Amino acid sequence: MLDIRMFRDHADVIRADHDKRGLQHDAIDEVIRLDEAWRKARFDADQLRRQRNEAARGIAAAKKAGDDAEFQKIKSEVDTIAAEIENLGDVADAHEAERDRIRMSIPNILHTDVPIGDDEGGNTQHSLHGEKPTFDFDAKTHNDLIEMNRWVDLPRAAKIAGSRFYFLKGDLAHLELALQQYAVDFISERGYTFVQPPVMMNREAYEGVTDLADFESVMYNIQPDGFYTIATSEHPLTAMFMDEVLEPSLLPIRIVGVSPCFRREVGAHGQGDKGIWRVHQFTKVEQIIITHPDDSWNHHEELLTNCVDLWDSLGLHYEVVNICTGDMGTVAAKKYDLEAWLPGRGEYKEIVSCSNCTDYQANRLRMRYRTTEGNAAVHTLNSTAVATSRALVAIMEQNQLEDGRVRVPDCLISRMGGKTHLEPCEW
RNA sequence: GCGGACGUCGCAUAGCCUGGUAUCGCGCCGGAUUUGAAAUCCGGUGGUAUUCGCCGCGGGAGUUCAAAUCUCUCCGUCCGCGCCA
Known part of the structure; x- marks a missing residue:
């Protein structure tokens, strides 16, 4: 607001x-x-x-x-x-x-760097990273790989919960956990405090951090208590300072959080959404910065740098795009996305979103800092570090071998008990 | 879940019984003093405003000419008991 x-x-x-x-x-x-x-x-x-x-x-x-x-x-x-x-x-x-x-x-005021465009076609490339992998066989989609290796059970999840839920199994489930820990450690080492938030929030706090339309299409409403399950840990980790006046000496507050994320995904359909690319529940490691308004644009670049370093260390090929006016949404003033190359699909797809929300969330949440002329709104920033389900898709597609096995990124081998490849599940 | 105590400005407190202008301290900001610092002293330190004022004591409702104060209710915190990963 x-x-x-x-x-x-x-x-x-x-x-x-x-x-x-x-x-x-x-x-x-x-x-x-x-x-x-x-x-x-x-x-x-x-x-x-x-x-x-x-x-x-x-x-x-x-x-x-x-x-x-x-x-x-x-x-x-x-x-x-x-x-x-x-x-x-x-x-x-x-x-x-x-x-x-x-x-x-009414949406936030956009930064002057935001390109003008009607939809995602208007996004511009900011930078390109890693090398595009080549295969001397037909690269499979992640959906093919999880099926042939029995790493994900969608039908049984649909039976007990519904479509777009999944059981994650065997080596792929191990890799998911390794990714979480790796990303948390990676960001923590840069001076971010590790925080695990509540995964449900009340209406008032939630209105402070999100677009009103999200209450219809994104969040699950838990009755009879009236809680909303979080769509991302950005929401509780930003709203945690609601109604507070922060001492300037505490700023910037840097947080790395991990949580399950729940999304209704109303209206999501189509071939491109098969497998675990678009699901109702996934785990995400998130970066949050609460800061003085004068510093927020520097911190926005800092968050992007962390993402780039993290994804480079995973050895993946991706591009960074500058999101245009038509693809922006109401809350962010500027947003970078990381889009990973998915060879099975032959497309770059969104894996990370890195936003400066300026004072838009802080106004609604009454999050202020002390100044000599009174209290003023802080700036809030957030960025994915790793959304594990999508990272798994990128790793599976880029690191696949002809026999369907998948090479473990070097930086994760020690966290996988020395395993260099993901092996199929027996059942 | 049951019983009890309690929510007052960034923190910490007084005022509540007996309704009538929000108290003291810490922290923070500014000033004085000082070579500098500490100490000390003075002033300021919730929101809003058309800058007179108005509103603010966890939220909401009620009683009253008038509510931080009395009543109801919800939320939250703490203590004890119970249950429990």
Whole structure:
């Protein structure tokens, strides 16, 4: 959510951003109109409260003096004012609620580097890493490999849970765990604190970190308690500082988290989504930075550097893309994606997302830091380190041998008990 | 799950019984003093505002002219018991 002061003092900046995104200005105008109406009602009510408070001060004196006539006179005066205050208060509350409902749907202000484009076709290449593997046989898709090696059981998972759930088995399950530990250690060594978050959150905290539409299409709602299962540990790890005023000396706060991630994936279909590429549950190691606004763009590059170093160490071929206006979403001001080469499919596909959300989440969560001129919103950043299910897909497709076995990345061999190749499961 | 105690500004506390302007301390910021630092002293340190003020004592509701204070309810924390990976 944008700071209300942006609408009051710099609406032209929001309008320019909407032009860049190809959006109409109606919502901006409506927020400004409702804000003015709210402030008017609020001001009028404050003036009346002042009258009431001044009058009420006489009551204590009248009571003490035992002057009942004076007390009755003041009371009737105060009663009239109180009714008006209540009326104005209701008006103010209604305007404020509507103002903020619309304000929450207005997207963040984009960084000037964000390329303009209608959809993912407008994303631009930032850099290319590793060498594209070549095969003297037809490269298989990860879906073929998990089937022939019996590393994933989709039908049985569908039986007990539903489609897009899976049992991960044998050597592939071991590799998944090794990846988690490797990524956590890799990022921890760079000064990030390892944190394991709750995997359910309440509505209020969740509204602070996500797009409202996600409540319909992404998160599972757990009843009767009303919790939402997290779609990524970014959400609890960012919201954990909700309603806090942070000491500047604590910033930046660097966190590496790991958690299961749950996604409803409403509307996801198609050949490209077979196997474990798009699933309802997966594990992700995530990087989070909470920082002073002046430093956030440097930290955005820091997060990308960590990703690049980590994925280079896995020996994989991928590209970094700069996400364009049409592919951005509401929360981030700038976003890099890492897209790994999947030889079985012959495409680069998203494996990492690295975002600077500036003060958009912090405003909604009331996460501030102390300054000499008062408190100001912090900036929040997040980046995948490794989403294990997708990393497994990239490793399987790029490191496959003709017989269907898969070479373990060198950096993970010691965590695999010295195993250099993933062997098939017996059942 | 049962019983009890308790939620007050960044932290820590007083005020609650007996309703009537939010207390003291620490930390932090600014200033004075100092070669510098420490110590000491002075001031400031929740939100909002059309800068008068208004609102704020975990959230919500109620009683009242008036609620941090009384009542109800929800949430959370701590202690004891029970259950338990």
